[in-house]
Amino acid sequence: MSLTVKALPREFILSSGSEKIKLADPNPDMSPSEVMEFYSSSYPQLTNGSVSAPDVKSTKVIYSFSTTVGKKG
DSSP: OOOOOOOOOEEEEEEETTEEEEEOOSOTTSOHHHHHHHHTTTOGGGGGOEEOOOEEOSSOEEEEEEOOTTOOO
């Protein structure tokens, strides 16, 4: 019996105020930082954002994008 390795699908979440926007994975071969750069043309606040560590659920891996827009200090 052989083992099969299967990658979990990724999900990206952008928190914009109190709203959470789910973003599709444009390419599984892209790093999370590259995905953030990809979406920065649609969501300019991501140009100064950061990516959280992955949150692994049983069926997917979730990355959260956080922004520094409007935060002091």
